[in-house]
Amino acid sequence: MKGVxxxxxxxxxxxxxxxxxxxxxxxxxxxxxxTAICGSDLHLMDGVIPSMxxxxxxGHEFMGEVIEVGRDVKKLRxxxxxxxxxxxxxxxxxxxxxxxxxACDNSNPNHRMAEALYGAVSGGGLFGxxxxxxxxxxxxxxxxxxxxxxxxxxxxxxxVKDEQVLFLTDIFPTGYQAAENCGITxxxxxxxxxxxxxxxxxxxxSAMMLGAARVIVIDRLPERLEMAARGGADTxxxxxxxxxxxxxxxxxxxxxxxxxxxxxxxAHGHGPGALxxxxxxxxxxxxxxxxxxxxxxxxxxxxxxxxxPGVYGGLVDKMPMGAAFAKGLVFRMGQTHTHRYLDPLMxxxxxxxxxxxxxxxxxxxxxxxxxxxxxxxxKQDHCxxxxxxxxx
Amino acid sequence: MTGGNxxxxxxxxxxxxxxxxxxxxxxxPAISSGPERAVWGALAAGVGTLAFGRRHGPLARVALLAxxxxxxxxxxxxxxxxxxxLKLRQNDAGEILVREAVTVGRPPHEVYARWRDLSRLPDFxxxxxxxxxxHGTRSRWTVRGPxxxxxxxxxxxADEPGQxxxxxxxxGPGVQHHGxxxxxxxxxxxxxxxxxxxxxxxxxxxxxxxxxxxxNHEPGQRTRDDLMRLKRIMELGFIPTAKGQTxxxxxxxxxx
Numbered sequence: 235m236k237g238v239x240x241x242x243x244x245x246x247x248x249x250x251x252x253x254x255x256x257x258x259x260x261x262x263x264x265x266x267x268x269t270a271i272c273g274s275d276l277h278l279m280d281g282v283i284p285s286m287x288x289x290x291x292x293g294h295e296f297m298g299e300v301i302e303v304g305r306d307v308k309k310l311r312x313x314x315x316x317x318x319x320x321x322x323x324x325x326x327x328x329x330x331x332x333x334x335x336x337a338c339d340n341s342n343p344n345h346r347m348a349e350a351l352y353g354a355v356s357g358g359g360l361f362g363x364x365x366x367x368x369x370x371x372x373x374x375x376x377x378x379x380x381x382x383x384x385x386x387x388x389x390x391x392x393x394v395k396d397e398q399v400l401f402l403t404d405i406f407p408t409g410y411q412a413a414e415n416c417g418i419t420x421x422x423x424x425x426x427x428x429x430x431x432x433x434x435x436x437x438x439x440s441a442m443m444l445g446a447a448r449v450i451v452i453d454r455l456p457e458r459l460e461m462a463a464r465g466g467a468d469t470x471x472x473x474x475x476x477x478x479x480x481x482x483x484x485x486x487x488x489x490x491x492x493x494x495x496x497x498x499x500x501a502h503g504h505g506p507g508a509l510x511x512x513x514x515x516x517x518x519x520x521x522x523x524x525x526x527x528x529x530x531x532x533x534x535x536x537x538x539x540x541x542x543p544g545v546y547g548g549l550v551d552k553m554p555m556g557a558a559f560a561k562g563l564v565f566r567m568g569q570t571h572t573h574r575y576l577d578p579l580m581x582x583x584x585x586x587x588x589x590x591x592x593x594x595x596x597x598x599x600x601x602x603x604x605x606x607x608x609x610x611x612x613k614q615d616h617c618x619x620x621x622x623x624x625x626x
Numbered sequence: 627m628t629g630g631n632x633x634x635x636x637x638x639x640x641x642x643x644x645x646x647x648x649x650x651x652x653x654x655p656a657i658s659s660g661p662e663r664a665v666w667g668a669l670a671a672g673v674g675t676l677a678f679g680r681r682h683g684p685l686a687r688v689a690l691l692a693x694x695x696x697x698x699x700x701x702x703x704x705x706x707x708x709x710x711x712l713k714l715r716q717n718d719a720g721e722i723l724v725r726e727a728v729t730v731g732r733p734p735h736e737v738y739a740r741w742r743d744l745s746r747l748p749d750f751x752x753x754x755x756x757x758x759x760x761h762g763t764r765s766r767w768t769v770r771g772p773x774x775x776x777x778x779x780x781x782x783x784a785d786e787p788g789q790x791x792x793x794x795x796x797x798g799p800g801v802q803h804h805g806x807x808x809x810x811x812x813x814x815x816x817x818x819x820x821x822x823x824x825x826x827x828x829x830x831x832x833x834x835x836x837x838x839x840x841x842n843h844e845p846g847q848r849t850r851d852d853l854m855r856l857k858r859i860m861e862l863g864f865i866p867t868a869k870g871q872t873x874x875x876x877x878x879x880x881x882x
Contacts, residue, residue, distance in 0.1 A: 239874035247874075254872045258864060289875035314783050326861050328731055328816050340858050346850055359866070369868040379871055 236624065237375030238603045241288045243281025246604045251291065254371060254379040259306035262383035264318065268396035269296035269374045271603070271620040272320075272404060273431050274545065278364065278610045285347060285365040289365070293374025294361040295403040297396060304531045307383045316387035318380055319572035320404040322359040322370060325385035336569035341382065342368040357569055374603060376624045388576040391584070396593040397621065398583055401436070404616035405619075406590050407575035409436025409454050409496070412543035413444050415566035416492035420445025426481060426490035426533060427451045427467070428526040430458035432593050432619050433543055434496035438467045441494070443587055450484055452477060452529075457616040465592070481533045484504055489535040497526035498544020542567035597624040719731070721825040722835045724805075724846040728853040731817040732860045734809040735788040740860060741807055742791060750855035750865075752848050764796075802827050822849060 239249045272295050277283050296319040303310055311315070323330050327339035338358030342348065347366050348356030359381075362372015371379060380387060390399045412433070416425060416442060425441040427434050430453035436518060441449045442465070452461035452470045459469040470480045481490060530540050531554050540563055558565075582588055595618045598606055606620045715723040730737050741747070744765050748754040755768040755775055763782035768775050784792035784806065794804035794849045803826030812819045824846075828835035 235872075237874065239873075241874075251874045252872045255870075257867060257870050268838070287873075287875070289873040324862055324866070327729070340862055341866055343865075343869075345854060349850070359868075368866075371868070371871045371873060381866060415834070436830060535839045 235376035236600055237291045238293055238372070238596060240278060240286050240288065240292055241377055242288055244279065246279055246292070246607045248601050248603055251289075251375075253568065254375075254377050256302060256304045257379065258305035258381065260382055260384070261304045262307055262310055262380045262387065263302040263577075264296075264298040264316065264373070264380055264387070265301045266296050266298040266373055266376055266378055266624050267315075268298070269293050269600075269622050269623070269624060270398050270400060270403075271295075271374070271610055273433070273606060273610075274363070276607065279607050279611065283364045283366070284351075285344075285369075287365065287369075288570050290362070290364075290369070291371040291373075291375055291378075292362045293372035293378075293490065294363055295400065296361075296373030297359060297390070297400050297403065297404070297529075298378075298567050300383075301377070303383055308365075309384045309388075310387055314387075314389050315392065316389055317402045317576070318361070318373065318378075319386050319388070319402075319407075319576065320361055320363075321357075321569060321572055322368065322381055323385055323573055324358075324363065324382055329420075330385075333571055333574045334575040335571040337571075344368055373397050374495060374600065374624075376600075388580070390580065394583065395591070398589055399580065399596060401432075401590040401593070401619065402572075402576055402579055402583075404572065405432045406436045406440075406569065406579055406588075407572045408543050408570040409433050409438075410440040410443075410575055410579060411496045411570050412437045412496065412541045413440035413446075415541040416441065416444075416494065416539045417429070418444045418446050418492065421447055423491040424448045424450065424485050424488075424535075425492045425494065426530075427462075427494045427496055429453060429496035429544065430455070430462050431496065432467075434458075434494070435461060435465065435593050435618075436590070437494045437543060438494050439465045440464050440586055441492075442466055443582065448484075449480065450490060455613065458618060461593070461618065478533055485535070489533050490538065491535045492589055493530040493534045494538040495526050495530045495540065495542045495544045498546055499544065524553060528552070528554055531563065534561065534563055536561045537563070537564060539564045543570070545569075594621050596620040598622055600624040717825060719825075719828065720831070722828050722846070724824040724826075724849050726846075726849040726853050727819060727820070727821045729812050729816055729819050729856050730857045730860045734811055734818045737818045737820060737856075737860060738788045738791070738809045740856070741789075741809075742785070750859055751852045752855075820853060822853060824849070 235251060235253050236248055238252050239247050241247045241250065246325070256263060275292055278286060278292060288294050298315070300310055300314045300316060303312060319335070321336045321338070322340040322341040323335035324340040329335070329337040333621055336357055341359040342356055344365050345356040351366065357367070359368030359370055361370050361378070362374065370381070387403070415424070416423070418425060423446055425446045425448070427438045427441070427449065430451050434451060436455070438449045438451050449467040450470055451459065451467040453459050454471055454473040454474055455557070456471070459471060463469050468484060470477065526544070527540075527542070527550070534540055538561070540558070542565070546567070583590065594615060596606060596609070598620065600622045605620055605624075606617075609615055610617045610620055656745055715725075717723055744757045747757055748847075753770050755770050757768075758766045760766055760779070763785070764779060766777060766779050768777045778798055779796040780793050781796055782791065782793050783804070784790055788809060790808045791805060792804070792806035795802050803824055805822065807820060807822045807825035809818050809820055855865055
């Protein structure tokens with residue numbers, strides 16, 4: 235089959251590799267019909283995530299048709315059309331039972347590698363996201379092996395198009411969880427979203443669905459701010475005005491009741507240069523590593539929530555804890571517990587509350603992946619979200 | 627002396643464990659015996675003299691002073707900073723101590739029963755090739771070593787159903803060790819807290835343990851993986867893996 239392969243830092247290729255096979259009786263095989271490039275894939279491309287190996291298959295946003303199931307798979311059936319959460323969860327451990335699927339105890343075979351990096355604990359496995367997260371082959375390919383087939387894959391109705399449900403795999407639930415973590419009081423609370431990339435777009439629209447009185451989206455790229463504005467958000471271009479003053483003006487001097495940091499830095503223990511790169515790639519907000527988080531803390535209203543879907547991976551320096559303490563802020567963060575949002579967000583899509591395909595700017599063949607990784611990373615051609623067809 | 631790598635023999639920090647490890651059957655010297663400390667002291671003096679010589683720049687001088695300081699610490703306290711760095715713990719008898727804990731989402735009697743079935747320990751203990759149960763409380767263990775399999779005999783020294791199992795090796799060839807594992811209910815219906823503790827006299831003494839650690843062949847490093855495999859076997863019935871999957875690396879590894 236064809237698959238998008240990590241060939242070393244800065245080198246993404248499309249190669250012919252052996253078809254995947256079932257490795258365990260609880261696995262399923264999926265024929266991928268649509269897959270997307272995530273902002274976090276760009277960090278893999280640039281080699282800032284440790285433990286990648288040449289030949290690793292990339293991709294954690296994918297959907298398709300079930301073509302084979304292992305003998306211990308009870309619910310999933312061949313022929314079903316499914317979206318697959320980007321995180322891999324066993325469904326049986328204590329975190330999974332509590333709905334904390336991204337913190338699964340059992341799905342990461344390389345847990346000790348992650349424990350060595352973080353000191354004590356590790357999250358669950360991820361598709362196509364380094365050996366630190368389990369070394370599972372990704373889904374930017376024609377076929378993919380899906381472990382825990384009765385836990386992750388979510389059957390979608392035939393009536394809806396791939397593009398409407400594909401982002402249930404990651405960025406829609408990620409933005410939604412970020413908004414949900416704010417505990418928005420409908421009709422009253424103002425929510426600010428730093429970063430108007432795909433996750434920021436979904437966070438802003440989710441905040442509106444949850445009843446935010448007003449949503450303010452902050453970025454510097456006009457096309458991203460325009461997309462947010464089309465969704466009903468106020469916008470603030472921090473290159474044109476001072477962020478903190480701008481937010482004060484837009485909130486009667488109180489500051490936003492909740493602030494979502496959809497920027498993050500996703501640096502897993504490497505040098506300052508790599509950290510700065512990570513922020514530049516994902517956030518387009520700053521050359522300073524935690525400027526978005528710092529602004530979030532400084533701007534947030536008293537007793538508000540700083541919600542962080544943006545990924546933090548290393549150690550944070552110069553964080554304004556005094557301001558956070560003085561205002562009594564609440565911090566909510568973490569990888570998305572994707573599994574728990576599949577059903578409710580599918581219902582939102584079916585009800586017409588949202589059509590997630592609004593975020594797509596580029597559609598291409600899998601063969602074009604290397605070029606589009608580049609385009610996406612370099613913000614060329616107003617690129618916000620790329621969807622690939624493995625069979626075109 | 628505070629914290630660090632030297633804990634009291636038996637290393638009982640958790641008061642819930644009713645009994646400490648059995649007394650060390652061997653009589654290995656502690657890491658820094660008198661003569662050993664004298665050697666470190668002499669080395670420290672030498673390095674210190676070098677540091678105050680005229681031929682070194684400021685950076686070299688700082689480095690030499692730091693090295694001398696480390697050697698002085700070794701000589702004075704008997705503590706080995708290398709052990710701290712490598713997270714090796716040792717008791718007064720010179721044994722390396724291993725402690726690892728995991729919570730398994732099954733009741734204590736089930737987890738105990740899985741462990742008590744000694745012949746199945748190799749399912750989750752990576753270094754064990756096999757265990758043959760002999761008679762009574764005796765068993766014969768075959769362990770994967772860096773230089774081929776090692777065989778020795780062990781005997782149970784405690785067996786409290788649902789709560790605790792302890793064992794020690796029978797004096798003879800092979801790595802001498804003793805250990806115990808305790809099982810107690812986790813609060814809030816979360817299953818069982820499993821605490822495994824081993825003490826062993828490393829072949830080649832403390833230096834051997836340090837080298838094994840660096841080579842990723844020290845039993846303490848394996849214990850964490852072993853307990854996670856136990857947890858996964860008990861909670862899932864299998865051990866998740868990505869080994870053998872497809873990749874662009876050409877040759878496909880064997881199926882697991």
